[in-house]
Amino acid sequence: MSNPAELHYTAEHEWVSVEGTLASVGITEYAAQQLGDVVYVSLPAAGTAVTAGEPCGEVESVKSVSDLYSPVDGEVTEINTELEDDPSLVNAEPYTAGWMFRVRVAEDGNGEADLPTDLLSAAEYEELTKSAG
């Protein structure tokens, strides 16, 4: 399993891709594999304020349902409506077509996205999933 090096990760198995102050969020390949076939994704509506580390949706698979946590603070600008018709994109392409929602985050002092400091690098995330077995 390979986690793209340019992404940020959380211990709750989300990934974050940042362009300017726009953060795209999905769940990792590891999470998708652990959940099994995803059958339904409940996402926060555009305009919703989300808080890092707080639940903002649900991922329902054949065997279980899990909270979806926002990895960042900000306002939801867009959700992946493709998942409504085809939630299996989360399993098939977790880092691309299976993205879930986008969040406008605040700027830090240098004009970049003000991200939580506890986001993990790909290498750190791989350590975490390895120790989880």
Add this chain to the structure above:
Amino acid sequence: MTSFAGWQMPLRYGSETAEHQAVRHAAGLFDLSHMGEILVRGPGAGAALDYALTGYLSVVPPGRARYTMICAADGGVLDDLVVYRQGEQEYLVIANASNTFAVFDELRSRASGFDASVTDATDDYALIAVQGPAAAGILSSLTDLDLRAMKYYAGAFGSVAGAPAWVARTGYTGEDGFEVFGRAADAVAIWDAVVSEGAPAGLVPAGLAARDTLRLEAGMPLYGNELGPDMTPFEAGLGRVVKLDKPGDFVGRSALAALAAAEPARRLVGLTIESRRVARHGYPVLADGVACGTVTSGAPSPTLGRPIAMAYLNAGADAGDAVLAVGIRGEAVPAQLTDLPFYSRSR
């Protein structure tokens, strides 16, 4: 992989939905070696099982199988079982993995007054199930048995991939299929032979997740969900397995006779959920907003394309035009009573 009753088992090999569909449309291969195999043998074996179980096993002809139960004296279900009569004096009892030791212990104790031996042979057997419309064709080319002539709930000794086995036309998927009880040492050879023979016909290995959605669509109970010591066969809609008309006493007879004569306090029903959210084990069922039962099993149904569930409803809960719903994490999601099974194969 997941831990299940002390066994390490695959929840899925790839996609559980694809595995489910393969079993419905082609074939799936299951490793069920965790299931308990208990041998009851001797001149008194049939009589011992008549006393120990709810079924009338002594009249089952050799080569045939029965679905039956072992109940406590109060009528509660200790396990549901498939019993194969392998010979005049030989029965093979299949128990759920989590109950194998308890069933073995009960059988040994209940058989003590009979001329019969009870042996836990679970570790000697590997159980491999080949299930689906293509199962007979795939397995036929690997065995000397005439599988197409074998009746449903029948079994015979033969060879599979050159290894000795008891092969039965039984399963837990709602499809045609076979269960192959071979020696543990031959398990890999049998498995590999079935995979090679079956792959061109669409056979795939299938895990516990697909097994659960398949049996749920087929309306088959799972011990621990729909059956347990605090539930009766009548509540589960399985009163037919309690043979009150068989001669002689059996464990639970007086309690079960009283239960059979009364209206069950609750009954097992099928629900179709009008949402994409899944009603899962333990969620409350509501009638006009009032709690009236509990979901025992629930899953998205690959065949129906929507979530389905089995639930116990209190007597009278669905009377009149009560509107049913399932409480799914705080939200009352409408549900429709649906006749079980949700799916029956075309014959």
